[in-house]
Every structure is written in structure tokens, then in C-alpha cells.
Amino acid sequence: MMNSNEPSSLSPSKAPTGIEGFDEITNGGLPQGRTTLLEGGPGSGKTIFALQFLMHGARHCKESGIFVAFEETSKRIMSNAEGFGWKLEELQPKKLFFVDAQPTPDLIQSGSFDLSGMLAALEAQTKEMRARRIVFDALDIVLALLPDAAAQRREIYRLHGWLLERELTAIITAKADGDDASSLNQQQFGFMQFMVDCAVVLNHGVVQGVSQRNLRVQKYRGSTFDEHESPFLIGKGGFEVAGARTLGRVDAKVINERVTSGVKRLDTMLGGGYYRGASVLITGFPGTAKTTLCGTFAEAACKRGERTMFVSFDSDFAEVMRNLASVGIRLDSYVKSGRLRIISVRTITGNAETYLLRIKTYGKEHGARCLVIDPVSTLSSSASELTAHGVAERLIDWSKSNGMTLVCTSLVDEMSNRSSGVSPLQISTLADTWIHLNYLAQAGERNRGLSIIKSRGTAHSNQVRELILSDSGVTMSDTYTAGGEVLMGTLRWQKESAERSATEAAEVAGKLNLVKLNAEEAVLEVRVKSLQTELMAKQVEKTLLARTKQSRERELSRGRTRMRELRGADAAIPGLKVSKQ
Amino acid sequence: MSRRVSYKFRLYVAGDTQNSAQAVANLSALCKAHLVDRHEIEVVDVFRQPKRGLADGILMTPTLVKLVPSPTRTIIGTLSQTQPVLQALGLETVVA
Missing domain, CATH: 3.40.50.300 (P-loop containing nucleotide triphosphate hydrolases)
Known part of the structure; x- marks a missing residue:
């Protein structure tokens, strides 16, 4: 995810689990050098959680780890984890070491005993492989062998003290009663919850017929964490917790594309x-x-x-x-x-x-x-x-x-x-x-x-x-809106076709009009032409008229001269006289 | 028959802590009472041989393992309650 696991947000005192979502909820992982109690009902995923924590440490954090298996044999755990593609074989035994510590079923108990022998053995192993992480899977199995609550408490103290002294980041898993992990009534677990620095509860229930797995961080000393139940899933690659809802959210880049x-x-x-x-x-x-x-x-x-x-x-x-x-x-x-x-x-x-x-x-x-x-x-x-x-x-x-x-x-x-x-x-x-x-x-x-x-x-x-x-x-x-109603489908089509025919009619009418106008224009043009012709005729007539008048006047004056000549007027004009003769 | 069977024990202890010392004492007392001259005890101190305890899958100390005769039996604790221990080791009938 882009918005998570930023190195800057990781506190140096946290051991990342590599579990998607969980590291976000806890702001970086489990408390480094401290003990975490992981509780849950049967099949709630405790072992997988713990194993993934070790695997991640060995593979990505250069922290080798020991898995102490009280319940299932290491062989079975390995084969169960095969599907996740963790390749645990590669890590063994130098980076990941399994300790098979299942009590034999016919174990007989007589008198008191303690875990110091196991711790001595683990001590040697821890030193040899420089282990930084350790898991005690199903500690309740061992505790059940102890005769009374006081002995249980003593051994838990012994274990916790040992872990703290070695500064190992530890997970202790324990079964919780029934599905509701909060109803832990067994004394030793209640006591353990107080002792450890971090407690995580896994829950597997059925809500309205739907299987639902939830994880909740119950306590985490010295750190902020998301207190709500977060759904989780055991998927292809192991444990996946649905990311924190608010923490670590980075605003997405705004893109205008x-x-x-x-x-x-x-x-x-x-x-x-x-x-x-x-x-x-x-x-x-x-x-x-x-x-x-x-x-x-x-x-x-x-x-x-x-x-x-x-x-x-x-x-x-x-x-x-x-x-x-x-x-x-x-x-x-x-x-x-x-x-x-x-x-x-x-x-x-x-x-x-x-x-x-x-x-x-x-x-x-x-x-x-x-x-x-x-x-x-x-x-x-x-x-x-x-x-x-x-x-x-x-x-x-x-x-x-x-x-x-x-x-x-x-x-x-x-x-x-x-x-x-x-x-x-x-x-x-x-x-x-x-x-x-x-x-x-x-x-x-x-x-x-x-x-x-x-x-x-x-x-x-x-x-x-x-x-x-x-x-x-x-x-x-x-769509068409008609009288406040939206028209669709056939109604829209009807409306459309009505409009289409209306347009057509208008077009035809327009054309007709044009023709009419053209005709009128032509008529007018013709009239203009005939008028022009008429005008011309009138003009010609006018010119003719003028000319006639002139010639008549000339004729008149000539007639007068002639008459004068004919009367023999004394003031004869020699030129004219000569020419007339 | 059973009287002649020799017993072989291995006792895992954690140094000389109280529980371990008690177990050692209880075991030797038991052997003295029931298995005179027909027992062998190997004491493994997991403080000194931590890898051994790990290899043998020893969780709790003290732990007593009866190796011979078969079947192998494992008893944890100080062995302070004699009856159940004897029963587990198959020595009860002999006593009775």
C-alpha cells in the first residue's frame, strides 16, 4: 500500500511483524524487546500470526527467531504454513529454529516442577543463533500441567523475567475461552494480560451466518494504537489485517486528468x-x-x-x-x-x-x-x-x-x-x-x-x-420537457416526429413563398422594363418635338425674309437677291 | 521374573535448584527401596548441557525418563508422591 509502512512512521522501538495492516494499527509493530500476549479461540490464527512474525524478522529484519511449539509439532506447523509461500525451509535452522516441546500424552506428574530447564536450553539456543525474536505457541498447554494457580503464576513470572532480561521480542500465544476472547476468565491469562506490554486478541465468530475474523489490540504500553476491532483474513500470503481506518492515511494526490x-x-x-x-x-x-x-x-x-x-x-x-x-x-x-x-x-x-x-x-x-x-x-x-x-x-x-x-x-x-x-x-x-x-x-x-x-x-x-x-x-x-414532465421513449419520439413534420411544413411554406416572391419580382422587373421603354419613347418624342419646333421657327424666319424680298423691300440684300435670281 | 529386570533412568535436572535436588533425593530413595542393585541413573544437568535438554524435548525440570524396560515413561516433578510414581514405573505390583 502506498499510504502505509513509511519508514519515517516506524518507531525505532518496534519490531515490525510484516503483517499487512497490523503494523499500521500499532504504528510499527510489536514492542521491541518486550512480550506480547496473543489470545484467541481455537482456529483463530494465533500460530500463523506468530510464525509470520518470526518469518518476517528472519527474512526482512535480520532478526533470527525461535519457535517453541507446545501444541502442534514443528512438522505440522511447517506443512500448514506451506501454502503461504514463506519458504521456511530456507531459513532453518540458522535464522528460524523450531523447538518441539509438546508434552507427551502419557506424561505423569508427581510433585512440583518448573520451566528453568527449558529456559536454560533456550538460552543456549538463543545465544548460538543470536535470536532476537521468540514465540511460545500455546503456553496454556504447559501451564495446564502445573498443579495450581500459584505455580502457574510463578512460571509465568519466570518466563517473563527471562524474556525481559534477554530483551527478546516475544509472542506468547494462549487459547481464550470460546469465541469471545474478552471473556477470559482463567486466572493465569488475566494475570498475564497485566504483566505483558502488549496484548492482542483474535476473534473468530459468525455474524448473521457470515464468518468474521477480527483482531483487536487490547493494550500496548507506551504506544498509540487503533483500539477498534479490525477485521482480518488469512489469505494467500498469510495474515492480513484490514488497514487502520484513520491512521496513516495520506491524502491522495489530486489529479486533474x-x-x-x-x-x-x-x-x-x-x-x-x-x-x-x-x-x-x-x-x-x-x-x-x-x-x-x-x-x-x-x-x-x-x-x-x-x-x-x-x-x-x-x-x-x-x-x-x-x-x-x-x-x-x-x-x-x-x-x-x-x-x-x-x-x-x-x-x-x-x-x-x-x-x-x-x-x-x-x-x-x-x-x-x-x-x-x-x-x-x-x-x-x-x-x-x-x-x-x-x-x-x-x-x-x-x-x-x-x-x-x-x-x-x-x-x-x-x-x-x-x-x-x-x-x-x-x-x-x-x-x-x-x-x-x-x-x-x-x-x-x-x-x-x-x-x-x-x-x-x-x-x-x-x-x-x-x-x-x-x-x-x-x-x-x-429528453423533452413538456408541461413539467419529462418525455422519453415513444413520447419523446412522437414529440420529435411532430417537430420534424412541423419543420418540414415550415420549410415547404418558405419555399413556396420564395417562388411567389420570385414571380412578383419578375413581374415587377418586366414592368420596369416596359416603363423604361415607354420613357425612352417619350424622350424621343420630346426630342422630336423640340426639333420640329426649331425647324418651324427657322422656316418662319426664312419665310419672313422671303416675303421681304418678294415685296422688294429697299433694304434688299444684294447677296440674297443675286442668289435668288 | 520381574525382580530380575534392570531399570535404566535418565533424570533431567536444572542445576541444584530446589525441585531438582528433591527429585534426585526422591529417586535414589525409591531405587534404594525397590530396585536394589538393578538400576542405572543418568543425571543430565540442563544448565550444563542445555543443548541436550533441547534435543530431548525437555520442557520442565525435573523430568525423569524411564528408558528400560520398555515402554518409555516420562514423569515430571519432584517425584514426591510415591504411589503414582511407582504405578507409573510398574513397580506397584511388586510391592503389593
């Missing part, structure tokens, strides 16, 4: 897509295409070349692929190339904690950058609501701190929660973006409506959109 949801218009609605590293919650009734939206996201992520993990709680791997393929989302090639990992888990097995830890493990293994969990509400059905909430919280926390973009869906039960889209896990408060899918039943049909309830840090549309699934993919469409 956007990643597409795989649906173009949804990206637009969100102002560019989801934020990278954000957690997105998609809620909705059954069949509102929650998985499909997950599919588009996963496909888009794979297309970008990002490693993606798809966790399906409801459907089988093949079913998911088929269903998504039916709406044009094809993931098979990515699965084949290994970029996409689909994990289908049946709800019946395991509890919320187990799921979370598994998701974490697989996610880490896969190196996932994008994560889909469909549906996350499964967690609530496999645990009490409180635990499930914690799990969901940590899931978001974890994905965020790893920069993973998380898309999870949550089923909303239509019957119980018709009006409000309340998510049972209340992840909605933690999620950055919350998309709600809804059915709108109207005019005898159901249509899918999509709305964004919240989206932190992004401008987002407040409009309900209709989500349309077809074999070519997922698209969204504007």
Missing part, C-alpha cells in the same frame, strides 16, 4: 469525464444498465491501454462478456491480451472483509489503474451493515490512495426505495461522482433515465437524459 466514461455525451454532461482517481458510484434499479455503463468505462480504459480489473459479484465472467457484447461493448480481446481481468465472485462465499482483501490483492497483482466493482452493494448482503460500510469506505480509500479510478454500482431496491436513490452503503457520501439511473414509466413503457446527482469538482449538467442501448452501443438523448 479526466478519463472518459465511454459514453460521449455522459462525458459532456460531466464536463469532460470522470476525474482520474475518483470514485464513481452508479446507482439504480435492477436492469437500468448499470453494468453497461461499467462496461463502457472498462472498454474505454482498455482502449487507452490501461490495465483494468472488473469485479462482478452477480454474474459469471462469460455472462458479463456476452451481455456487454450485446450492446456493442467488446471486451474479449482485452481479456485475451491480459489487459482486462474479470473476476466473478459468488456472493455465497466469504464476507465483506474477505472480498475487500481479495480485491486489493488481485488489484495489486494486476497493477490495475481502473477498477470496476459491480455491484458494490453485494458487500452489504454479506456482512452487517456497519462492517460493510467500513469496507466500502476502505475500498474507496484504498483505490484513491493508489490513484485508481473506481467505478462501482449499487443496486437500489425498487420496492423499498422507490422515490429516493439512497445507496444502502452510503457510499454516495464518499463517492466523488454519483450517477443515478432510473426508470420512467410513462404511456405504457419504461425508459432509462440518467441523471448526475453529484460530481465533485466538475461542472455537470442538471438535466435528466435518456439512456439508449442498442446493438451499436450506448448513446444518450435529450
